[in-house]
Amino acid sequence: MVSEERIEEILMGIRDAVVSYDEEACVQLCKVALKRGIDAYEAVIRGLAAGMDIVGELYAKKEYFVPELLLCSDALYAGLDILRPHLKMEEAEIKGRLIIGVVEGDIHDIGKNLVKTMFEAAGWEVYDLGKDVKLDRFVQEQQRINAQVVGLSALMTTSMLAMPRVIEMLRAEDPNVKIMVGGAPLTRDIAIQYGADGYAPDAVAAVQEAIKLLEAPQ
């Protein structure tokens, strides 16, 4: 029987490995956690996700920038690869479903990938459609998945013009879906003008914005 202290030590080790973007240590500690009988879900929440929470804080304080976020995200996914096969579905409390993609005409996906990581770390089921996503595909995937939130990303002023179009198409099929937009040229004013429900200036703020949207009265 592994002691509480040892469990705590392993979980904090996973958390710290994510924060210090030590992918190898993260993988090893996730394996140790399973070997010692620590519940995979607990290792995800108190280890990996707790680590990404700290990463988000460091980003907000301008101590971490995109290079660090990318590497922390690599460590998170390396750990998830170990733990995911051992997650029991009933344990994996899904906070929400998100469809995300970079709109047609745009291949810049660093921001979108970071948003995806933050949502996954926060317990959301994320359907990543990738980059340069044809507008029809957002609608088709929403019909199939019925996500609570659809996230649209664009870095270019040319590609952001696809956003009002896809928002209109999504609304025509599903008036209740919450739609968020983000990317360098976007602002909250433009998000409103385009008919989106939410906007986030960065990956860390995006999860909070989505939670707010779901909690808002219909």
Next chain:
Amino acid sequence: MRPPNKDKSEIMQLRQDRMSSKERMEALFESRQPDRVPIGAMATVFSSKNAGYSVSTAYGDPEKSFYAMLWTAEQYGWEPIPQYFGHTVLGALDFGGRVRLPMGEYEGAMVVESYPVKTENDVSDLKMPDPKTAGRIPDVMKFSKLQAAHDLPVWFFSRSPFCVAANICGLNQFLRWMVKKPELCERLMKMAIDHIFNVLRYWVETFGAERVFVYMSSPSESNQVISPKQFEEFALPYHIEYHNRLRTLGIKRFGFHICGDHNLNLPYLAEVSPWPHPSILSFGHEVDLEVAAEFFPDDIIYGNIEPAVIQTGSPQQVYELSKIAIEKGKRAPGGFILGPGCGLPAASPPVNVFAMTKAVDDFGWYE
């Protein structure tokens, strides 16, 4: 949409310029007051669309693109600052990746389909491109010859060595290597700066150093991507090296589009400011023009109307933002140019673009 003036009887024609565009530019660089605030725009795609061409023409047909820019500049009263046929040097394409022209409704820039460097081993196998035939260089040379034939500055447009290097392996990979394998970034930046100057030497041989106006941009170095510390460690040494080499070539005219949010990098740039003074320093809307002028009192401050507002806002909004920018910019000791804070969006409504010109006419004259 409100009318431009409260009372229609107040609507007046634009005032007559007292300087030619060339004289206005010369005045700026000789630290003399021009007749009015000059206006510029990075408007490659906007100009082509303005002339009825497709977005692929903007980057694919040097002649059509050039004349589209001339007509558009005259239509809106712009100086040719800068006037470029896309990047002269393009890391991904020149070093052997696959890059295609933009197409369709939503693309507005060259599209990288495959980077020449995908793995660590690819870095050591990388070969220097031919400075006369690689990528878009022959087409850009045709464009430059048209500029020379029309007695315009010959613009040489490249991103910074950091950005060109990141474009060789993809920014995703480059940012990871900055932390885990910095030696690979160093090698790519060294090759990037060597390539930039091999091509620039070709321009100087063809046109002479006096005619060449070098313009640089640095979006991937912004604080939306990297920290000021990383900027200091990776990007800044190559800015210094860049200007050492420019001096050796005898190039005196330089412009720098400090793209995006560089607020935390500005103290580092200001401390070394390795370019000749005055140079044109163009800022995004993320940097306050008064802050820019304080950091760089010996240079010509250029900017910084938010492009997304020009595209999605009203002419009144653009006019108001331009008025504020002009009021701040006119106090800049090194001079000021009004323009968008980044590339002018291709789908900007013509009245919004005109609102910048109108604001200069209403508030931009030096009496």
